[in-house]
Amino acid sequence: MALSQQSGILQQGASEERGENARMASFVGAVAVADLVKSTLGPKGMDKILQSMGRGQEVTITNDGATILKSIYVDNPAAKVLVDISKVQDDEVGDGTTSVVVFAGELLREAELLVNQKVHPMTIIAGYREACDCARSVLESISFNNQSDPALFRADLLNIAKTTLSSKILTVDKEHFANLAVDAILRLKGNGNLEAIHIIKKTGGTLQESFLDEGFILDKKIGVGQPKRIEDARILVANTPMDTDKIKIYGARVRVDSMAKVADIEAAEKEKMREKVRKIIDHGINCFINRQLIYNLPEEMFADAGVMAIEHADFDGIERLALVLGGEIVSTFDNPDTVKLGHCKLIEEIMIGEDRLIHFSGVALGEACTIVLRGASTHILDEAERSLHDALCVLKETVADARVVFGGGWPEIRMAKAVEELASRTPGKKALAMEAFARALRALPATICDNAGLDSAEIVANLKAAHGAEADSRMGVDVVRGEAGDMAVLGIYESFRVRQQVLLSGTEAAEIILRVDDIIKCAPRKRG
Amino acid sequence: MPPKQKNELYKESARKKDVRTSNIEAAKAVADAVRTSLGPRGMDKMVAAPNGEVIITNDGATILQKMTVTQPAAKMLVELSKSQDVVAGDGTTSVVVICGALLKKCQELLEKGVHPTIISDSFSKASAKACEILESIAIPVDMEDREALIRAANTSLSSKVVSQYSSLLSPMAVDAVLRVMDPARPNMLDLRDIKVVAKAGGTIDDSEMVDGMVFDQKAAKSAGGPTRMEDAKVGLIQFQISPPKTDIENNVVVSDYNQMDRIYKEERNYILSVVKKIKASGCNVLLIQKSILRDAVTDLALHYLAKAKIMVVRDIERDEIELISKTLGCLPIAHVDNMKPEKLGSAKLVEEVEVGKGRVVKITGIENKGRTATVLLRGSNKMVLEEADRSLHDALCVIRCLVNKRFLIAGGSSPEVQVSMQLAHWSKTLQGMESFCVRAFAEALEVVPYTLSENAGLNPINIVTELRKLHAAGEKYAGINVKKGCITNMLEGDVVQPLLVTTSAITLATECVRMILKIDDIVPTR
Numbered sequence A: 001m002a003l004s005q006q007s008g009i010l011q012q013g014a015s016e017e018r019g020e021n022a023r024m025a026s027f028v029g030a031v032a033v034a035d036l037v038k039s040t041l042g043p044k045g046m047d048k049i050l051q052s053m054g055r056g057q058e059v060t061i062t063n064d065g066a067t068i069l070k071s072i073y074v075d076n077p078a079a080k081v082l083v084d085i086s087k088v089q090d091d092e093v094g095d096g097t098t099s100v101v102v103f104a105g106e107l108l109r110e111a112e113l114l115v116n117q118k119v120h121p122m123t124i125i126a127g128y129r130e131a132c133d134c135a136r137s138v139l140e141s142i143s144f145n146n147q148s149d150p151a152l153f154r155a156d157l158l159n160i161a162k163t164t165l166s167s168k169i170l171t172v173d174k175e176h177f178a179n180l181a182v183d184a185i186l187r188l189k190g191n192g193n194l195e196a197i198h199i200i201k202k203t204g205g206t207l208q209e210s211f212l213d214e215g216f217i218l219d220k221k222i223g224v225g226q227p228k229r230i231e232d233a234r235i236l237v238a239n240t241p242m243d244t245d246k247i248k249i250y251g252a253r254v255r256v257d258s259m260a261k262v263a264d265i266e267a268a269e270k271e272k273m274r275e276k277v278r279k280i281i282d283h284g285i286n287c288f289i290n291r292q293l294i295y296n297l298p299e300e301m302f303a304d305a306g307v308m309a310i311e312h313a314d315f316d317g318i319e320r321l322a323l324v325l326g327g328e329i330v331s332t333f334d335n336p337d338t339v340k341l342g343h344c345k346l347i348e349e350i351m352i353g354e355d356r357l358i359h360f361s362g363v364a365l366g367e368a369c370t371i372v373l374r375g376a377s378t379h380i381l382d383e384a385e386r387s388l389h390d391a392l393c394v395l396k397e398t399v400a401d402a403r404v405v406f407g408g409g410w411p412e413i414r415m416a417k418a419v420e421e422l423a424s425r426t427p428g429k430k431a432l433a434m435e436a437f438a439r440a441l442r443a444l445p446a447t448i449c450d451n452a453g454l455d456s457a458e459i460v461a462n463l464k465a466a467h468g469a470e471a472d473s474r475m476g477v478d479v480v481r482g483e484a485g486d487m488a489v490l491g492i493y494e495s496f497r498v499r500q501q502v503l504l505s506g507t508e509a510a511e512i513i514l515r516v517d518d519i520i521k522c523a524p525r526k527r528g
Numbered sequence B: 001m002p003p004k005q006k007n008e009l010y011k012e013s014a015r016k017k018d019v020r021t022s023n024i025e026a027a028k029a030v031a032d033a034v035r036t037s038l039g040p041r042g043m044d045k046m047v048a049a050p051n052g053e054v055i056i057t058n059d060g061a062t063i064l065q066k067m068t069v070t071q072p073a074a075k076m077l078v079e080l081s082k083s084q085d086v087v088a089g090d091g092t093t094s095v096v097v098i099c100g101a102l103l104k105k106c107q108e109l110l111e112k113g114v115h116p117t118i119i120s121d122s123f124s125k126a127s128a129k130a131c132e133i134l135e136s137i138a139i140p141v142d143m144e145d146r147e148a149l150i151r152a153a154n155t156s157l158s159s160k161v162v163s164q165y166s167s168l169l170s171p172m173a174v175d176a177v178l179r180v181m182d183p184a185r186p187n188m189l190d191l192r193d194i195k196v197v198a199k200a201g202g203t204i205d206d207s208e209m210v211d212g213m214v215f216d217q218k219a220a221k222s223a224g225g226p227t228r229m230e231d232a233k234v235g236l237i238q239f240q241i242s243p244p245k246t247d248i249e250n251n252v253v254v255s256d257y258n259q260m261d262r263i264y265k266e267e268r269n270y271i272l273s274v275v276k277k278i279k280a281s282g283c284n285v286l287l288i289q290k291s292i293l294r295d296a297v298t299d300l301a302l303h304y305l306a307k308a309k310i311m312v313v314r315d316i317e318r319d320e321i322e323l324i325s326k327t328l329g330c331l332p333i334a335h336v337d338n339m340k341p342e343k344l345g346s347a348k349l350v351e352e353v354e355v356g357k358g359r360v361v362k363i364t365g366i367e368n369k370g371r372t373a374t375v376l377l378r379g380s381n382k383m384v385l386e387e388a389d390r391s392l393h394d395a396l397c398v399i400r401c402l403v404n405k406r407f408l409i410a411g412g413s414s415p416e417v418q419v420s421m422q423l424a425h426w427s428k429t430l431q432g433m434e435s436f437c438v439r440a441f442a443e444a445l446e447v448v449p450y451t452l453s454e455n456a457g458l459n460p461i462n463i464v465t466e467l468r469k470l471h472a473a474g475e476k477y478a479g480i481n482v483k484k485g486c487i488t489n490m491l492e493g494d495v496v497q498p499l500l501v502t503t504s505a506i507t508l509a510t511e512c513v514r515m516i517l518k519i520d521d522i523v524p525t526r
Helices: A002-007 A019-039 A065-071 A079-091 A097-114 A121-142 A151-164 A169-185 A259-281 A296-304 A315-325 A380-399 A410-425 A430-451 A455-468 A496-513 B003-035 B060-066 B072-087 B091-111 B117-138 B147-155 B163-180 B257-280 B299-307 B321-327 B382-404 B414-427 B432-445 B447-455 B458-470 B498-516
Strands: A017-018 A047-052 A059-062 A197-203 A211-214 A216-218 A227-238 A253-256 A289-292 A308-310 A342-351 A355-363 A369-375 A404-406 A473-479 A483-486 A492-496 A517-521 B047-048 B054-057 B194-200 B209-210 B212-215 B229-237 B249-252 B285-289 B311-316 B343-353 B359-368 B373-379 B405-409 B479-481 B485-488 B496-498 B519-525
Touching: A002 A455, A019 A065, A019 A097, A019 A496, A019 A517, A047 A079, A047 A289, A047 B072, A047 B432, A059 A065, A059 A369, A059 B072, A065 A097, A065 B405, A079 A097, A079 A496, A097 A121, A097 A430, A097 A473, A097 A496, A121 A404, A121 A410, A121 A430, A121 A496, A151 A169, A151 A492, A151 B209, A169 A369, A197 A380, A211 A455, A216 A315, A216 A369, A216 B382, A227 A315, A227 B117, A253 A259, A253 A410, A259 B249, A259 B458, A296 A308, A315 A342, A315 B382, A342 B163, A369 A380, A369 B479, A380 A404, A380 A492, A380 B072, A380 B498, A404 A410, A404 A496, A410 A430, A410 A455, A410 A473, A410 B405, A455 A473, A455 A483, A483 B209, A492 A496, A492 B047, A492 B343, A517 B117, A517 B498, B003 B060, B003 B072, B003 B212, B003 B498, B003 B519, B047 B060, B054 B382, B054 B519, B060 B072, B060 B209, B072 B432, B072 B498, B091 B117, B091 B432, B091 B447, B091 B498, B117 B405, B117 B414, B147 B163, B147 B373, B147 B382, B147 B496, B163 B194, B163 B209, B163 B373, B163 B382, B194 B212, B194 B229, B194 B359, B194 B382, B194 B432, B212 B373, B229 B321, B257 B299, B311 B321, B321 B343, B321 B359, B373 B382, B382 B496, B382 B498, B414 B432, B414 B447, B414 B458, B414 B479, B432 B447, B447 B458, B447 B479, B458 B485, B496 B498, B498 B519
Parallel strands: A047 B519, A197 A369, A227 A289, A253 B249, A289 A308, B194 B373, B229 B285, B285 B311
Antiparallel strands: A017 A517, A047 A059, A211 A369, A216 A355, A227 A342, A342 A355, A404 A492, A473 A483, B047 B054, B209 B373, B212 B359, B229 B343, B343 B359, B405 B496, B479 B485
8 A cells, every 4th residue: 555655656645455455355345244234134134223324314224235235334345346236136136135245245255265275366256156157057947937827826926925024024914915015916917017006105003004905096185175086087197387387488577567467467377377277177087187286276277177186296106197097197288189098987085094195996007006004103114115115026026037946045055055066076276166155155044043043053054964865855944943944834935036136146246356456546536 | 154253243243232222221211201291190391492492291292202312213212102193192102101111121031032033023912912902891982972982082181281171171072073073984084174273361261162163363454344244255265465466577667757656546446356356246254365476465455355344364374275165165266257156155253252362263153064173272371272282182083093993991001901911811821932022011011000100199019919909800990090099990980091092002112112122233324
């Protein structure tokens, strides 16, 4: 470090770390990040409080690896790589965000030991790669597919949802929520558009009172004096200013010489608004939903025409509404013939907790549904939403790729076994790396055990023995009873896609970090 | 795994323990802060806001909300009492006290080496069982039974500063809710349909439920307009009676002296024409919505309105519009051209009455009155008034709970003792850690009678043990009669409360405890 600064090649304030130092720094950073989220893994994993240091000191409580990593301060380049892969995992499959980081961390921990034994990083990488290929093919061979049988498939989905939820706050009501999530996903009929599943959070009640509603719920109010219940609704979804169409020329102003003329202009403005409202009503609608505010005058006109007008539906809401109701978002109203209106069977007000909401049932997009979450506090609700989102993502992936594996560390043990066999056949130092890879794989079930306060060494050894004795043993970690258990009996299933992604991204991230031998930090930009 | 790691793991778990302990400590501190306000003999708290304002209250949710806590776990307790407020409206102190007691038990369990998730799971089972037990001892209530409802409201009010007026406020709360309730759709009950107008001066005794509507605003009479109107036609307008203003910026260019006069005249004519149109519709009472863009009504307009014998109430907030239009059966009018007789509401009498120092406008004898209610609260000073407002809200919530879940249970901590006893009994049928945790849960619930008697100046240990004995002997409605300072049958003493208050207190507190238990780290973030 000192050398580089003396040389004066780099700008002042910049620093460089080389060789051993650089590698050490990245190992330390990556392992630290992995250890941070490690304790959230598995059904007995713990939660973290994320306390915002900014204004407001907001508090988030979560068990979701991606959420934790996304929000922490990281000043270590290697640690950033891990944060990134967890983000990618979140985008790709939605779950396993903790697993992938823990796995990459374990790979690096093992690599560090090997580097200390004078194994060249490139050799380690080569070994990891071969091991990863081998593990992948094993994973593919042990997965199974029940898509052809709807009943079995549904059971699979339920089990997957339950496994995903078991590590989250929803664990006690996982039966309930797994059903919710599976119902919601199956309604989508495989099109995988999670947009159509709307999640509303309302404080009060308990998690158990959360429910799935066929149709769509909008957290808005109906204007005064308008019908509160409409059957066979024809709905126009719009994004248009309903105050006045302002002339959007900067500084436009009128000069008049009398008050009467001002009044005339005002009247003209009002008339313009009326014209607009008339045009809207001429679409033959009985419900009008606008993204922007609807002022008193148009509101009254709608009320007179018996049209339900809902103002200030937010951007998200309006897009989802358009999708769900099968209409399009309109902002000009000159051609009523070409506009596609939205339809639904019934619009009515319902009451959830202390609030009134608008309920659309019998919507055009039959797949749409709304999940209403209830819970004691906003923290619980936020976390419940994240958990449910994870479950939905995983289910979506599973519907797309119906291959399923057992959970509870079962695939890891199987893969580790295969990789070790490969290592025993491989000559050279690469074999060492492969053995390390197998150990890293086994670290996942070990972590699950550790978090549950169990004797990880004993249980993993038992698992290893069970799999060694029987080629297709279905033993995995049974956290509840604290021993090795049959995963098929316990119903612990996971999506193949998630596991595969964990394996591949984890290995890739470890490889990238291993290749580093020099960290150059640019001088921070001077703030004036 | 290499041995080095084991060391690391140990250190880490030491830190985790610290985080958990500090969380529990913080949450317990919050619970202790409100503990003394529980029950009829509970004390009030004075909260001094940073802006110098002082609030005196007995309402747990309000106290916690005003306490600016920063510790994350403590914040969760604040949230907890808020959600109890949303669900049940009452029992906001109890829920925090129960949560504190459960956390205390958790700490003991953790020290004994029980894994947090085991505690969490067992607690959730225990809370489900507790609700089952509560339902089994609940007494169904009929909405027609006004007396029973009043008794429930009485219990809720008994701990408040206004308790001596409960004979007045409880029937008021019951009647208000019953009036607002739509028998066809009872679950659509919205407490926002009950308008509470608080006015300082007089005593709480002078509070009344108004058959009609009350506005906090005075009638505008600077121009000598009427303040009393019989056979009123009420118009609720959302447009402004003031010189025109366009959305485009406008300049009136005045080039000579004559023009100025003309402009004045035109302005007068403009306003006069508006007033004439209003008069033509037959309207004689105007409610004018507040406007931020321009004057809702100018002095000149008031003058003309006064001449036309139209009574004016101004500064109506936009959020009140819906309630007003529902109550008076009128529709808001957004443009003067839409002033039509059918949009007006009619009432026998609209008058400004003197209430203490201030004045309010009262509308009575409304035709086609909607399902709304108005309560006029009086009190000798602002603090009493605010507390009375909060207490009345609690009482209203209690009645609403009964509408949603039509069961009553006994008050005076008898349900808690009963649940505690039955849970302890149930725990004997369980095995291992679970049984141990459920047992702890049962013990924690005894905090309610304990605190109640402590606050009442009784000997808590005597009372709690006595209660246990009675409940074990099958007296499932025995509870603490705080007024007499002894144990009596709560049903005979007419101390009852809605089932929903207690069940939601237990489930919400448990949910919160489980969440706190599962936290092992606090991570600073952006």
